[in-house]
Amino acid sequence: MRPQKVLDNDIYSALTKVFRAKGFEGASLNEIADATGLKKASLYHRFPEGKKQMAEAVFNYIDEWVEIKIFGALINNTLTPDQRLNQSINNIKELYNDGEESCIFRTLSMKVGLELFGSRIKNGMEQWIHHFMELGLAFGQSKEEAKSNAVQNLIDIQGSLIVSEGLKDLSIFENTLRIIKNRYSKE
Template identity: 45%
Template structure:
């Protein structure tokens, strides 16, 4: 068996970038193969289910990334709470390349007609909301307020990515990440 030209993590990163920039419908197998540095046959060898399998794998990877870098980090009580939040914000900053990359969930949330994608997107968003809600409750907010803060966190992230892109100004994203910190630890 021949060695793979590209490891799975690097491959998924490249595929994510294509979907981020073109969405599901706009991403062709040629686009995906070119970005991956593979021939279409090699891409099909790795993903026999074609584009639908590729996008499902990308979303599963995204969900796993969120579990590791958001959910597990926020839940790790061996680290002081404020540091956990700072760490998650740093992870989010890296994920979106300081606001220069579009959210894969937004890019794929356009109507694709693939029910499993909608389910994976919903699971990922709900996982993040639950993680931030649980964190907020742990640091003393009521369940209702914690839920509002968790929703506002996602709204702030997603909204700032759109505005950052539209205005070509990454300071918007940077400032939004700071406001997320203040959402949980208000400055007086």
């Protein structure tokens, strides 16, 4: 029996799970092989440049998701500002699985990860800030207000993920999403 071709999306999804949990150095090819259902040699067929390329695929995969589901919502001008806010917050919640899953900004930015992917991470963070700014402007905030709120949103998300995980209390992440909402729309 011929081996099935494993679907690209299933591979990306499995890669993402592993790298988010373990980071770049902590993710071993054996574990990645188990998670994807491919043997190591097959992984090298898909990713000839090896582990680094696998991690890059994770960035691409998440970037695309975020672009559509979060940035897309934040700047969708067929929606009211309140709708944009609610939709993007819900999708942020989904991205981090209610606070259970880490962010690649964190797990892939330890020393080695930062050397390899520093510019992607910087770029990604700037995108988050840019799109949150648009939301603030849509709510009538000044440029300065919108900017500082956007930066603080990013800080809050990153920080609350770490604190939630450390304290094993997901309500902290949830509460942070509420705080972000309140920066734009009271009650």
